[in-house]
Each structure stands twice: as structure tokens, then as C-alpha cells.
Amino acid sequence: MDRAVADLAVIPIQPSGATASGDGVGCHTGRETMLAAAQAAGKSTMLKRYAADYPLDPQRGPHDQPQSMCPAFGSLRVGLRMRRTMTILSGSACCVYGLTFTSHFYGARRSVGYVPFNSETLVTGKLFEDIREAVHAQADPAALDAIVIINLCVPTASGVPLQLLPREINGVRIIGIDVPGFGVPTHAEAKDVLAGAMLKYARGEAEAGPVAAPRQGVASKPTVTLLGEMFPADPMIIGALLEPMGLAAGPVVPTREWRELYAGLASPVVAALHPFYTASVREFQTAGRTVVGSAPVGLEGTEAWLQAIGQAANVSQAAIGDAKNRFLPAIRAALAAKPIKGRITLSGYEGSELLVARLLVESGAIVPYVGTACPRTPWSDPDREWLEARGVHVQYRASLEQDLAAMREARPDLAIGTTPLVQAAKEARIPALYFTNLISARPLMGPAGAGSLATVINAAIGNRRRFQRMSTFFGGVGQGDRAGVWEDVPTMHPGFRADTRRQLEKLAKKRKAEEML
Ligand code: SF4
Numbered sequence: 347m348d349r350a351v352a353d354l355a356v357i358p359i360q361p362s363g364a365t366a367s368g369d370g371v372g373c374h375t376g377r378e379t380m381l382a383a384a385q386a387a388g389k390s391t392m393l394k395r396y397a398a399d400y401p402l403d404p405q406r407g408p409h410d411q412p413q414s415m416c417p418a419f420g421s422l423r424v425g426l427r428m429r430r431t432m433t434i435l436s437g438s439a440c441c442v443y444g445l446t447f448t449s450h451f452y453g454a455r456r457s458v459g460y461v462p463f464n465s466e467t468l469v470t471g472k473l474f475e476d477i478r479e480a481v482h483a484q485a486d487p488a489a490l491d492a493i494v495i496i497n498l499c500v501p502t503a504s505g506v507p508l509q510l511l512p513r514e515i516n517g518v519r520i521i522g523i524d525v526p527g528f529g530v531p532t533h534a535e536a537k538d539v540l541a542g543a544m545l546k547y548a549r550g551e552a553e554a555g556p557v558a559a560p561r562q563g564v565a566s567k568p569t570v571t572l573l574g575e576m577f578p579a580d581p582m583i584i585g586a587l588l589e590p591m592g593l594a595a596g597p598v599v600p601t602r603e604w605r606e607l608y609a610g611l612a613s614p615v616v617a618a619l620h621p622f623y624t625a626s627v628r629e630f631q632t633a634g635r636t637v638v639g640s641a642p643v644g645l646e647g648t649e650a651w652l653q654a655i656g657q658a659a660n661v662s663q664a665a666i667g668d669a670k671n672r673f674l675p676a677i678r679a680a681l682a683a684k685p686i687k688g689r690i691t692l693s694g695y696e697g698s699e700l701l702v703a704r705l706l707v708e709s710g711a712i713v714p715y716v717g718t719a720c721p722r723t724p725w726s727d728p729d730r731e732w733l734e735a736r737g738v739h740v741q742y743r744a745s746l747e748q749d750l751a752a753m754r755e756a757r758p759d760l761a762i763g764t765t766p767l768v769q770a771a772k773e774a775r776i777p778a779l780y781f782t783n784l785i786s787a788r789p790l791m792g793p794a795g796a797g798s799l800a801t802v803i804n805a806a807i808g809n810r811r812r813f814q815r816m817s818t819f820f821g822g823v824g825q826g827d828r829a830g831v832w833e834d835v836p837t838m839h840p841g842f843r844a845d846t847r848r849q850l851e852k853l854a855k856k857r858k859a860e861e862m863l
Pocket residue numbers: 371372373374416417418437438440441444498499500526527528
């Protein structure tokens with residue numbers, strides 16, 4: 347067992363007397379204020395890199411960006427899933443509480459390290475010393491290959507210089523990354539921040555000399571590295587698809603172990619199954635690898651993907667044809683055996699939304715809208731073009747408001763989306779499914795993916811009448827402020843709201859005037 351797995355709690359590993367009070371900045375402080383602070387504190391280069399890798403519309407308003415959980419969760423999750431890796435957070439106590447809660451909710455099964463701070467340790471630079479001390483204290487090569495230390499919003503805005511940490515201590519690699527909510531828009535892209543940092547480190551090691559072989563030995567065939575977390579059966583299915591072309595499935599990145607990074611970098615071809623891994627793609631391309639977008643979903647998707655992968659790996663057209671002949675008939679039969687009839691809107695933040703939409707369309711569904719919190723990149727272009735050619739509106743960087751508006755306009759038989767969207771759909775008596783729990787938790791690729799969604803989707807569509815019955819049954823309990831069970835119908839006091847609004851406007855004007863002084 348990893349030493350870090352000893353218990354399932356947050357370990358405050360820096361006993362500096364620091365408490366996490368006095369850090370009165372955070373999500374609520376506002377993106378622009380935090381950005382300006384971080385720039386002033388020497389983080390401009392990193393922020394420019396993030397702005398290029400994870401772009402947002404420059405014309406956006408304050409709320410025109412995807413609603414997401416704290417983005418740092420993506421990096422934290424990648425670190426926590428790796429063997430012999432410890433992950434330490436540096437940030438406000440409330441952020442760390444939320445992040446550790448979520449990571450244990452999703453079954454992290456190991457502890458999260460934490461270096462607390464207060465106003466004094468933050469402004470005097472003592473926090474960095476505390477981090478350095480904590481990293482030294484934890485760097486045990488018998489237990490760990492790597493320690494990941496993540497600067498959350500406040501330490502990033504304060505310029506805590508993780509880049510000054512030693513590159514390794516006693517042979518334990520030290521990976522310091524800034525993952526501020528004001529620089530990394532979604533938790534999906536935060537996975538890329540850590541995966542990219544690890545690939546960069548591992549590439550440097552591989553270039554410098556011999557590195558550890560994969561646990562299961564060096565592959566006898568050329569491999570294809572799979573970029574993006576997916577359902578556990580999918581890599582095996584992809585392995586079977588590649589076999590007739592004389593290829594094998596390589597590691598999945600983000601990896602579960604440090605040495606898999608070397609094997610991932612050694613593959614001549616990388617399949618960017620999830621399209622948002624911009625920093626990771628940069629590392630693969632720097633290592634001279636060919637990156638192929640999209641994924642083997644549905645009949646046309648699998649056909650195009652086999653062709654693209656085969657060509658990228660210099661496989662003969664005959665072998666590519668062999669692979670197609672072996673699998674495409676089975677996919678065609680699976681799609682025909684389990685059709686989906688209905689109108690479906692789809693949105694999510696996993697990065698696989700366009701792939702799922704393709705599968706739905708090939709299964710017979712009408713999909714007017716697909717929204718993804720991720721940005722547009724070249725790696726989803728084949729899917730976007732395919733969907734748009736079939737009349738699907740593809741919305742990158744979709745906000746909840748856009749997803750809701752699309753659902754209200756399309757009046758679908760089923761809405762697939764995030765928690766608030768599903769809630770709104772059910773209120774409107776539209777059957778709905780959570781993307782993350784119910785759609786991402788199924789195979790999508792090749793023959794196993796074709797038809798795998800039909801059962802759950804058709805069952806959900808069939809629930810429409812139940813929603814209508816429930817709505818009729820509960821219709822009398824009120825809506826909005828009057829929802830719930832009351833002895834009497836609550837009395838509305840619109841005057842109170844008007845008063846509060848006036849006070850808030852006054853406060854905003856006062857703040858503005860103070861800023862101008
Ligand atoms: S670290 Fe996450 S929770 Fe904390 S202020 Fe930043 S975005 Fe918000």
C-alpha cells in the first residue's frame with residue numbers, strides 16, 4: 347500500500363503554525379481581479395500559455411464561460427489515480443475542503459496532502475518555504491515516484507513560485523503546477539495541465555538516457571497511445587480494432603503509473619480520443635509523434651478512424667481494409683439491432699460529447715444540439731464536421747444558459763446533460779439523464795459501443811408519461827419560492843426584494859466610485 351493511502355483524510359503536512367484564515371480571496375473575488383494579481387506577481391508567462399492552450403472568447407461577459415466545478419479537481423484526480431504518486435494542495439482551506447470532499451466522493455481511496463497558509467505566510471513568502479519543507483519531508487523514494495504540488499487560486503495569484511522547487515528530491519520527481527480557476531476554464535483542461543507537465547518531465551528523462559520499461563514489458567508491435575480517460579473496456583476494444591493492422595493499444599494518458607509515460611511517448615501514433623489535451627499533444631508532437639483526432643465510434647466514425655490511424659502508422663491499405671472488414675459489419679448489425687428513436691439534446695463537460703452525439707445520430711436519434719464545455723481544437727474537427735453536415739448545432743464552451751436555451755427550444759424527448767440541466771428538464775417534464783454518471787459509464791468504441799446506449803436511452807425516453815403523471819400529482823405544491831410543503835401558501839413580499847436590490851446597486855456604485863479614486 348502506498349504510504350499516502352494510510353488514511354482517507356486531508357493531511358495538513360506543514361505544521362508551520364499557519365492556519366488558512368486571512369485568505370479572503372477566492373472564486374468570489376472575480377476572475378479579472380485574480381488575473382491582475384497573478385500577473386503582477388510574476389505569473390504572466392504561465393497565464394499566457396494557459397490562455398493560448400485553453401482559450402475563452404475574448405468578447406465574453408463575466409458569466410460567458412462554462413459553469414464547472416473547481417477546475418483543479420481535474421489535476422487532483424489525475425494525481426490521485428497514479429500509483430506511487432502523492433498529491434499536495436496549496437490553497438485556501440475552503441477550496442481544499444471542497445476538492446478533497448469531491449475526490450473522496452469519487453472514490454480517491456488515498457489521502458490528499460495540504461500545506462495551509464495565512465495572510466502572513468502568504469505575503470512574506472513563508473508559504474513557499476513551508477511547501478518546500480513539506481515536499482522534502484514527503485519525498486521517500488521507497489514509497490513514491492513523484493510528488494505533485496498544485497497551487498490553487500490564492501497562491502497562484504500571490505505568485506508562489508513552485509518552479510523554484512527542486513526538480514527531484516532523493517530520486518522522487520517534484521511536479522509543481524498552477525491550476526487557478528481564473529486561468530484554466532474547466533476541470534477537463536486541468537487534467538491536461540498535469541498530464542502535460544508529467545509528459546514534459548518524462549520526455550526530458552527519456553531524452554537523457556534509458557528509462558524504465560512498462561510493467562508488462564515492451565510491446566512487440568507498434569502501439570497507439572490513447573489520449574483521454576474512458577470506460578475501462580474501451581482500451582481493450584480499441585486493442586482488438588488495431589490488431590488486424592499489426593498494431594496494439596498503448597497506454598492511456600493520463601497514465602496510472604509514471605513508467606507508462608515513457609511507453610506513451612514511445613508510441614509512433616497518438617489517438618486524441620478526447621480533444622482537449624492541448625499541452626499533452628504538444629509534448630507528443632515535440633517527441634515526433636503523429637496525433638490523430640476523433641475516435642472509433644459508430645459505423646462511419648470507426649471506418650474513418652481506422653483509416654486515419656492506419657495511414658498515420660504506415661499500415662498497408664490491405665491491412666486497413668482487413669480491420670474494416672472484420673469489425674464494420676458487426677457495428678452495422680449492432681446499430682440496426684438497437685435503434686434509438688427520439689429527439690435528444692446533449693451537453694456535458696467530459697470532452698466526449700461530440701462522440702456520443704455521433705453514436706446517437708448513427709443509432710437513429712435526431713440530435714439538434716450538442717454542447718461541450720471544452721474548447722474547439724483540431725482533434726474534434728472530424729466529429730464537428732460530421733455532425734454539422736447532419737444539421738447538429740455544435741456549441742463549444744457551452745454555458746449552462748446556452749444548454750438550457752437549446753433544450754427549451756428543441757423540446758426534446760430526452761435531455762442529456764449536467765446536474766442543473768437535468769433538474770431543469772425534469773421540472774419541464776422532459777426525461778433527462780446525467781451525462782457523467784449514465785453516459786460516460788458505458789463503452790462507446792467499436793462494436794461494444796454501438797448499441798450500448800440504446801437500452802438506457804430508450805428506457806428514459808419511455809418515462810415521459812411518468813414525468814407527466816408526477817407533474818400532475820405534484821402540480822399543486824407550488825413553484826420557485828412556493829415549492830415544497832407548507833401549512834399555508836407563503837406570502838410574497840416583493841418590497842423586500844426591491845429594497846435589497848436597491849441596497850446592492852448602491853453598494854456597487856460606491857465601490858465603483860472608490861475604484862476611480
Ligand atoms: S481553487 Fe477552485 S474553489 Fe478555490 S477559489 Fe479557485 S476556483 Fe474557486
